[in-house]
Amino acid sequence: MTLLIGSMQLGLLYAIMALGIYITFRILNLPDLTVDGSFSLGMACAAVVTISGHPFLALFIAISAGALAGLTTGLLHTKLSIHPILAGILVMTGLYTVNLALMGGKANLSLVGSKTIFSAIESMTASPGGMGKTLLALLICIIVIAILAVSFKTRCGLAIRATGDNEEMVRLSSINANVSKCIGLSMGNACVALSGALICQYQMFSDVGSGSGMVIIGLASVIIGETVLGKHSVTTGLISAAFGSILYRIILAFALKIDMFPAYALKLISAVIVIAALSGPYIKASIQQNKIRREVNNYLANK
Amino acid sequence: MLDLINVSKTFFPGTLNEKKALNSINLHLDAGDFVTIIGSNGAGKSTLFNAIAGAFFIDSGAILLDKKNITMDADYKRAYDIGRLMQDPLKGTAPSMTIEENLALAYTRKAHKSLFAINRRDSEYFRKLLARLDLGLENRMKTKVGNLSGGQRQAITLLMCTISLPKLLLLDEHTAALDPAAAQKILKITRDMVAESKITTMMITHDIRSALAVGNRTIMMDEGEIILDIKGEVRSKMTIEELLTYYSRERKKQLTDDRILLA
Numbered sequence: 001m002t003l004l005i006g007s008m009q010l011g012l013l014y015a016i017m018a019l020g021i022y023i024t025f026r027i028l029n030l031p032d033l034t035v036d037g038s039f040s041l042g043m044a045c046a047a048v049v050t051i052s053g054h055p056f057l058a059l060f061i062a063i064s065a066g067a068l069a070g071l072t073t074g075l076l077h078t079k080l081s082i083h084p085i086l087a088g089i090l091v092m093t094g095l096y097t098v099n100l101a102l103m104g105g106k107a108n109l110s111l112v113g114s115k116t117i118f119s120a121i122e123s124m125t126a127s128p129g130g131m132g133k134t135l136l137a138l139l140i141c142i143i144v145i146a147i148l149a150v151s152f153k154t155r156c157g158l159a160i161r162a163t164g165d166n167e168e169m170v171r172l173s174s175i176n177a178n179v180s181k182c183i184g185l186s187m188g189n190a191c192v193a194l195s196g197a198l199i200c201q202y203q204m205f206s207d208v209g210s211g212s213g214m215v216i217i218g219l220a221s222v223i224i225g226e227t228v229l230g231k232h233s234v235t236t237g238l239i240s241a242a243f244g245s246i247l248y249r250i251i252l253a254f255a256l257k258i259d260m261f262p263a264y265a266l267k268l269i270s271a272v273i274v275i276a277a278l279s280g281p282y283i284k285a286s287i288q289q290n291k292i293r294r295e296v297n298n299y300l301a302n303k
Numbered sequence: 304m305l306d307l308i309n310v311s312k313t314f315f316p317g318t319l320n321e322k323k324a325l326n327s328i329n330l331h332l333d334a335g336d337f338v339t340i341i342g343s344n345g346a347g348k349s350t351l352f353n354a355i356a357g358a359f360f361i362d363s364g365a366i367l368l369d370k371k372n373i374t375m376d377a378d379y380k381r382a383y384d385i386g387r388l389m390q391d392p393l394k395g396t397a398p399s400m401t402i403e404e405n406l407a408l409a410y411t412r413k414a415h416k417s418l419f420a421i422n423r424r425d426s427e428y429f430r431k432l433l434a435r436l437d438l439g440l441e442n443r444m445k446t447k448v449g450n451l452s453g454g455q456r457q458a459i460t461l462l463m464c465t466i467s468l469p470k471l472l473l474l475d476e477h478t479a480a481l482d483p484a485a486a487q488k489i490l491k492i493t494r495d496m497v498a499e500s501k502i503t504t505m506m507i508t509h510d511i512r513s514a515l516a517v518g519n520r521t522i523m524m525d526e527g528e529i530i531l532d533i534k535g536e537v538r539s540k541m542t543i544e545e546l547l548t549y550y551s552r553e554r555k556k557q558l559t560d561d562r563i564l565l566a
Contacts, residue, residue, distance in 0.1 A: 153419050153421065154418055155411050155417070155418075161397075162397045162405075165397035165399050165400060169395055169397055169405075172387055172464075173382065173409045173463065174381075174382035174467075175411060176377075
């Protein structure tokens with residue numbers, strides 16, 4: 001039970017990162033690798049501000065920092081026409097130094113003894129079972145999904161969706177697709193940084209290397225969610241991404257619990273999940289094709 | 304309405320592949336003109352449209368739309384007043400968005416200010432416009448455009464191009480990729496729409512018969528130049544044979560277009 005609750009909490013907090021990945025990869029159709037850097041950026045910002053005694057402000061600072069990181073990638077891509085993958089890698093690489101600098105040159109920072117939003121809710125509800133934490137994580141997750149779902153129904157949100165679907169058509173409709181891309185990337189990375197900040201307050205420490213592989217974990221969550229809940233509209237897509245994140249954490253926790261894998265296998269498993277999901281349709285088609293080929297051969301042999 | 308003054312464009316200058324795509328084009332369109340454009344492969348018809356719509360900047364000359372200099376404006380800025388329809392029906396619409404959302408996006412530039420893209424007032428307007436297409440699409444506003452046929456998609460794109468009443472409409476062989484029945488239907492919708500809204504229109508076509516039958520003026524292009532520009536009585540008396548003879552006499556070669564339709 002503790003295991004389940006722990007995974008639920010982690011799943012809900014990482015769900016916000018999955019939402020960010022959903023925005024860039026699925027809605028905007030841009031493979032954005034800034035994520036690895038902006039996750040640590042959110043962590044670093046949150047750690048510094050939380051230690052100084054402002055746990056709530058820390059979240060907003062992290063959100064702004066993440067949006068700025070996304071905007072940088074967007075500008076590199078649209079204004080200087082750098083390939084989006086490379087633009088993301090460049091910003092991610094640069095952010096490593098920025099994150100270290102934010103944390104005063106140290107690779108990790110402990111929050112032990114500082115007030116966090118989780119310790120605040122614990123003392124308020126005085127529930128030892130972690131119920132307060134779970135509800136808080138759920139509440140934040142629902143708020144973020146609601147804000148995103150509503151914003152993708154606005155004119156600007158529609159333009160972002162259309163940019164990911166058919167950029168040329170957006171230009172023909174007299175909308176600057178570059179602006180849509182920058183806004184989308186900012187939104188995505190703001191979510192990722194918020195997730196980093198929440199994880200930082202949850203675990204009570206910040207580590208400069210904790211962002212690595214986040215793209216794949218987020219993508220795995222999105223894919224799991226889509227497989228279970230399907231993909232229909234943007235709102236269901238957002239919900240399924242969050243759901244996928246929770247499911248991912250639960251599966252992972254049980255796989256580790258029964259000693260199926262050592263703890264360090266986490267990232268390899270994530271990579272395999274993404275590979276399986278991405279190659280699935282192709283493998284299915286190949287099997288179908290082989291079946292037809294055999295039937296044709298049989299038919300010719302029997303003739 | 305539209306003025307092209309000495310417009311030139313050369314692709315790959317200074318290389319073996321150098322191609323003078325537009326050679327000092329001068330053209331004036333009056334408001335409400337419906338010009339059809341014909342010419343062989345590589346004559347510069349689409350390049351002309353690209354220059355007007357801003358897909359690239361021209362090497363020299365000037366482009367004026369309604370007396371406003373748009374020569375150096377970015378493509379999306381020009382799109383405010385220029386509607387453009389491509390040959391490929393997949394290009395003009397976003398497949399994973401609904402009919403309603405596609406129309407709402409196209410209408411954004413001229414719509415009343417509103418927070419949400421889909422609202423009741425606009426939806427009513429879209430429904431009316433769709434009903435006039437007579438394709439039954441007004442009852443399928445929540446259908447994803449990707450699930451529609453090429454003809455239906457092209458009809459919606461046409462609607463998206465005209466929904467904001469642009470000053471100029473560019474139609475680049477927009478019926479060429481459709482089956483004959485759909486092509487007929489789209490051409491009819493085009494004629495009705497242009498006649499009703501009186502938008503100044505340019506239409507590239509490879510169907511010489513419709514080039515002479517549709518609109519009020521016909522231009523023939525070759526090697527980046529306008530070699531014939533007819534309207535009024537001259538145009539109404541012009542036959543396909545005369546047009547072809549004129550071309551071969553003028554350019555000392557046959558009008559070649561692997562898709563050209565003479566009948």
